[in-house]
Amino acid sequence: MSTHVWLIIAAIVLPLAYFVWSLATIDRKGIVAINTNLGSGFAQGAGVTIQRPPMLLGVARKLTPGSYEAKLDHWLALAGRPKSMPLTKLIAIKPMMAAVGALFSILLFVANPSPTVVGFGLFLSLFLYFIPDLLVYNQGAKRQEAMKMEFPNTLDQMLISVEAxxxxxxxxxRASAQGTGPLAHELMRTLQDIQVGRPRQEAYExxxxxxxxxDVRSFVLAVIQADKYGIGIANVLRAQAKQARVKRRQNAxxxxxxxxxKVLFPLLFCIFPVLFIILLGPAGIRIMEAFS
Structure with a gap:
């Protein structure tokens, strides 16, 4: 093989080998010790050993810009911070996905060395690298849509409770206890922030x-303004609930x-051709038989 082929293989193999080595050198004893200490607790006055993070996570953090990490953290917040995908796991799994794509690309390149395979390998590695981002963003978008649908009913419940x-x-x-969706979860989290001593305005923000x-952001802004200027919260809730009902009807x-x-294209390309075949097919067959 030529020199540039070896250079391409080295550019793919060396980062992959480094990531595999980083994964193999994780401080597993330290992780076991942390889990044991969390389960049993420390005695008063006992010394605490600061554990270093896994090397793969450290390398992944160095490769991830701070602004990009902040964006991932914001997307996780919009997605409700799922327990199965914390920020550290998301940052660590992205280079592993890219390494899988690079390994598959190497196998393809060994079987068929060509510039097309190299381009496909780069595209596959980038695609696998950003797949976790797409999943988190999609989950956040669905969660925000559920909050949007849940908001008018939750606001009505709060208005009834305040008027009572x-x-x-x-x-x-009460509204968060009766609700089961993501908005109820966010309201409960806001109440927990206030209970642990966080300022109300900061918790609402x-x-x-x-x-x-x-609607949620405008509602929070209205509550902050009402709390600052002493406006009756019942009037604010009444106005916000009316506006939410109007917007829900307009969205419908x-x-x-x-x-x-949206139905036009399925009708034109899926239903109408089949309908024409059923209606005109027998007549077309008879015409062909008559002329033959």
């Missing part, structure tokens, strides 16, 4: 940061108007 004599936080707690729904009407356009 409960305080705003008590109404929020954190709720807005964990959501991309315009908008989706109904878009439905004929």
């Amino acid at each position: 004599g409960l305080g705003f936080e008590s109404a929020m707690e 954190a709720l807005a940061d964990r959501s991309t729904v315009t 009407e908008e989706k109904a108007m878009k439905l004929p356009v």
Whole structure:
């Protein structure tokens, strides 16, 4: 093989070997010790040993820019921070996925060395590297859509509770306890932040940061302004609930108007051809038989 072929193989094999070596040198004894200490607890005055992070995670953090890591953390916040995919695991698994793509590309290149295979290998490695991002972003988008659908009903429950004599936080707690969706989870988390001593305004702003729904963000802003200027929270909830119901009706009407356009292409390319074949097929066969 020529020199440039060996250079391409080295450019793929050396990073892959480094990642495999990093994965093999993880401090597993330290991880076991951490789990044991978390399960049993420390005695008062016992010494605490600071454990170094796994080498693969350290290498992955060095390869990941700070702004990109902050964006991943924001996407995880929008997705509800799933327990199966924390930020450290997400950062560590991305180079491993790229390494899998590189290994598959090497096998293809050994079987058929060509520039096309090299380009395909680079594309495959990049695609596998960004697959976790796509999954987290998709989960966050679905969660935000569920929050958008849940918001009007939750706001109505809070309004009823406030008009019945409960305080705003008590109404929020009741709505979060009765709800089962992501918005109820976010409200409960906001209440927990307030209970541990976080300022109310900061806790409300954190709720807005964990959501991309315009209605939720405007609601949080209205609550902050009402708390700052002493406006009655019942009036704010009443206005926000009315606006949420109007927007929900408008969204339903908008989706109904878009439905004929979305159905047009399946009708033209899937249903109409089959219908024409069923209706005109026998006549066409008879015409062909008559002329033959």
